[in-house]
Amino acid sequence: MNKVILMGRLTKDPEMRYTNTNNIPVCSFSLAVDRRFSRQNEEKQTDFFPIVAWNKNAEFCSKYLQKGKKIVVVGRLQTRTWDDNEGKRHYITEVIAEETYFAESKKAEGSYNVDDYSPMAVSEQPSEGFVPIDDDDELPF
Amino acid sequence: MNKVILMGRLTKDPEMRYTNTNNIPVCSFSLAVDRRFSRQNEEKQTDFFPIVAWNKNAEFCSKYLQKGKKIVVVGRLQTRTWDDNEGKRHYITEVIAEETYFAESKKAEGSYNVDDYSPMAVSEQPSEGFVPIDDDDELPF
Amino acid sequence: MNKVILMGRLTKDPEMRYTNTNNIPVCSFSLAVDRRFSRQNEEKQTDFFPIVAWNKNAEFCSKYLQKGKKIVVVGRLQTRTWDDNEGKRHYITEVIAEETYFAESKKAEGSYNVDDYSPMAVSEQPSEGFVPIDDDDELPF
Amino acid sequence: MNKVILMGRLTKDPEMRYTNTNNIPVCSFSLAVDRRFSRQNEEKQTDFFPIVAWNKNAEFCSKYLQKGKKIVVVGRLQTRTWDDNEGKRHYITEVIAEETYFAESKKAEGSYNVDDYSPMAVSEQPSEGFVPIDDDDELPF
DNA sequence: TTTT
DNA sequence: TTTT
Numbered sequence: 349m350n351k352v353i354l355m356g357r358l359t360k361d362p363e364m365r366y367t368n369t370n371n372i373p374v375c376s377f378s379l380a381v382d383r384r385f386s387r388q389n390e391e392k393q394t395d396f397f398p399i400v401a402w403n404k405n406a407e408f409c410s411k412y413l414q415k416g417k418k419i420v421v422v423g424r425l426q427t428r429t430w431d432d433n434e435g436k437r438h439y440i441t442e443v444i445a446e447e448t449y450f451a452e453s454k455k456a457e458g459s460y461n462v463d464d465y466s467p468m469a470v471s472e473q474p475s476e477g478f479v480p481i482d483d484d485d486e487l488p489f
Numbered sequence: 490m491n492k493v494i495l496m497g498r499l500t501k502d503p504e505m506r507y508t509n510t511n512n513i514p515v516c517s518f519s520l521a522v523d524r525r526f527s528r529q530n531e532e533k534q535t536d537f538f539p540i541v542a543w544n545k546n547a548e549f550c551s552k553y554l555q556k557g558k559k560i561v562v563v564g565r566l567q568t569r570t571w572d573d574n575e576g577k578r579h580y581i582t583e584v585i586a587e588e589t590y591f592a593e594s595k596k597a598e599g600s601y602n603v604d605d606y607s608p609m610a611v612s613e614q615p616s617e618g619f620v621p622i623d624d625d626d627e628l629p630f
Numbered sequence: 631m632n633k634v635i636l637m638g639r640l641t642k643d644p645e646m647r648y649t650n651t652n653n654i655p656v657c658s659f660s661l662a663v664d665r666r667f668s669r670q671n672e673e674k675q676t677d678f679f680p681i682v683a684w685n686k687n688a689e690f691c692s693k694y695l696q697k698g699k700k701i702v703v704v705g706r707l708q709t710r711t712w713d714d715n716e717g718k719r720h721y722i723t724e725v726i727a728e729e730t731y732f733a734e735s736k737k738a739e740g741s742y743n744v745d746d747y748s749p750m751a752v753s754e755q756p757s758e759g760f761v762p763i764d765d766d767d768e769l770p771f
Numbered sequence: 772m773n774k775v776i777l778m779g780r781l782t783k784d785p786e787m788r789y790t791n792t793n794n795i796p797v798c799s800f801s802l803a804v805d806r807r808f809s810r811q812n813e814e815k816q817t818d819f820f821p822i823v824a825w826n827k828n829a830e831f832c833s834k835y836l837q838k839g840k841k842i843v844v845v846g847r848l849q850t851r852t853w854d855d856n857e858g859k860r861h862y863i864t865e866v867i868a869e870e871t872y873f874a875e876s877k878k879a880e881g882s883y884n885v886d887d888y889s890p891m892a893v894s895e896q897p898s899e900g901f902v903p904i905d906d907d908d909e910l911p912f
Numbered sequence: 913t914t915t916t
Numbered sequence: 917t918t919t920t
Contacts, residue, residue: 349702349731349778350804350818352848353494353633355561355590381773381848384588395773395850397864418593420496420561420631425775425804425848425866427818441820441864443848449496449631452559452593490843490872491663491677493707494774496631498919521919522632522707536632536709537918538723557919561772566634566663566707566725568677582679582723584707590772635776637843637872639915662915678914698915702778702843702874731778734841734875 350424352443355451356381357418359396364410375406377413379421379443399423401445409448422447491565493584496592497522498559500537505551516547518554520562520584540564542586550589563588632706634725637733638663639700641678646692657688659695661703661725681705683727691730704729773847775866778874779804780841782819787833798829800836802844802866822846824868832871845870 362377376399383393399421401409413419423446431437503518517540524534540562542550554560564586572578644659658681665675681703683691695701705728713719785800799822806816822844824832836842846869854860 349635349704349729349776349843350806351633351635351704351774351776353631353772353774354848355592355772383773383849395848397848397850420592420772422631422633425777425818425820426806427820447631451496451561490635490637490702490776490845490870491665492633492635492774492776492845494631494633494772495707500918519918523920524632524708535919536707538707538709559920561631563772563774566636566677566679567665568679588772637874641914660914664916676915700875700916733778733843 351422352425353420353422354379354381354397354443355418355420356397358413358415361415362409362413364406373403373406373410375401375409377409379419398440398442399445400426400442401448405445405448409445412450413448418451420449420451421445422449492563493566494561494563495520495522495538495540495584496559496561497538499554499556502556503550503554505547514544514547514551516542516550518550520560539581539583540586541567541583542589546586546589550586553591554589559592561590561592562586563590633704634707635702635704636661636663636679636681636725637700637702638679640695640697643697644691644695646688655685655688655692657683657691659691661701680722680724681727682708682724683730687727687730691727694732695730700733702731702733703727704731774845775848776843776845777802777804777820777866778841778843779820781836781838784838785832785836787829796826796829796833798824798832800832802842821863821865822868823849823865824871828868828871832868835873836871841874843872843874844868845872 356379359378359380362375365374365376366372367374379397379399381395381397383395421443423444426442426444428440428442429437430440497520500519500521503516506515506517507513508515520538520540522536522538524536562584564584567583567585569581569583570578571581638661641660641662644657647656647658648654649656661679661681663677663679665677703725705726708724708726710722710724711719712722779802782801782803785798788797788799789795790797802820802822804818804820806818844866846867849865849867851863851865852860853863
């Protein structure tokens with residue numbers, strides 16, 4: 349099991365790219381997450397984490413997220429290595445976003461907004477032809 | 490291990506009470522949480538969960554939360570039994586809130602607000618005379 | 631957002647059923663989860679939660695789980711209503727299992743076991759023809 | 772909000788240290804966490820994450836955990852910087868363990884074991900003179 | 913109605 | 917018994 353849940357703000361607009369061999373969409377950005385406990389009277393502390401989203405979630409992120417937006421990311425931790433030009437190996441720990449939620453509605457209530465008709469969250473899970481899993485009224489017990 | 494994380498809105502103002510024997514503060518409310526997957530073309534579905542907060546977190550909730558407010562609750566699931574007047578036993582599953590976060594800032598950005606100086610989150614964990622646990626620059630390795 | 635993570639033991643063998651209209655597999659069982667904090671010198675306290683798994687996860691649970699087995703369940707909380715024979719409405723809160731993990735290997739290490747070749751975990755997410763999401767070496771950055 | 776939940780095995784015995792200025796106990800180790808989805812027919816993939824525990828949880832980890840032990844860690848993600856001897860700044864992402872659970876009982880059932888009388892889990896939260904938070908029978912509603 |  |  350490997351779960352990460354973060355609430356924070358994008359430090360920049362997300363970057364959309366595509367995988368070289370399979371042209372899979374990848375979206376990446378950095379999330380600023382405030383710490384809760386710090387030394388008394390100390391100024392606020394913030395951690396910055398690299399987030400990576402794939403496939404449908406990548407498209408969602410690149411379309412609906414911008415710098416400063418407050419979101420909740422549910423995903424998993426992952427480690428990646430890369431070698432710099434001096435041949436030195438670097439380890440980087442990233443959060444792979446599996447679900448993304450808006451954590452605030454920027455617009456005042458009542459004001460029309462094109463976003464009203466857009467999805468509020470997305471996940472890696474299938475959405476077309478999806479067999480209902482919340483099949484409550486048919487529960488056989 | 491027993492963890493619950495919910496994002497949703499209060500359906501009413503929270504209720505503050507005190508335990509009979511030890512006068513411990515308890516705050517309770519109901520949280521409306523929208524479902525993510527439903528059958529195609531079906532109307533939105535929502536679950537309603539009873540939330541209970543104790544001690545400092547109870548005081549925080551009763552002070553800063555109101556009907557309609559969007560929050561994130563981190564806590565644990567718990568079961569409680571009570572017997573009705575016919576002597577029938579009932580089982581109820583509640584979420585004990587251990588941490589509470591605001592999930593949106595109602596006020597427009599830039600506008601002065603007394604809340605700017607109030608805590609944005611609270612937990613059951615101690616806060617006075619608290620030995621720092623984020624003691625980074627002193628890490629002995 | 632709606633996440634639940636529990637570690638505990640099955641109180642009975644799981645029950646496998648099928649939905650009436652769509653014949654969707656549903657597996658249900660009860661999970662005993664020990665509490666961590668109780669009053670000093672008090673006996674251990676345990677909560678019992680109803681767990682429901684659908685589709686592939688239902689088949690996994692009914693095949694690999696038995697009474698007493700220790701597992702980790704990752705899922706979401708859900709509420710369901712049913713009316714008893716006196717027409718009284720009842721509310722029940724269940725955990726919908728989205729991922730299931732074994733939390734201990736019963737057999738001693740080194741001993742051959744048919745389970746060595748069976749899945750250790752399953753989720754609602756697709757597994758056939760699955761486009762890799764851990765496509766690290768192809769990352770375009 | 773910042774939550775991480777990992778299940779995996781220690782790659783080495785944990786290392787216990789003490790902070791220079793305040794002599795606070797810190798325990799660190801590396802956790803091997805298997806991935807769930809990998810490309811078809813590919814060999815198993817594993818991520819390795821640095822874990823840091825403080826105070827009481829540090830003492831628990833150093834006392835009860837060893838290389839190979841399977842545990843569940845609940846905590847938070849944190850970033851730390853350090854400068855190497857060439858003055859280059861490095862960023863490292865660590866998991867601060869707030870709660871630690873055993874995920875398997877190594878010994879066969881029935882065999883006496885000193886561990887039977889030791890704590891099965893520990894957290895940063897206070898344990899002495901602890902006002903009960905599971906004060907069920909006194910609930911004023 | 914409960915598991916180890 | 918429900919919120920936006």
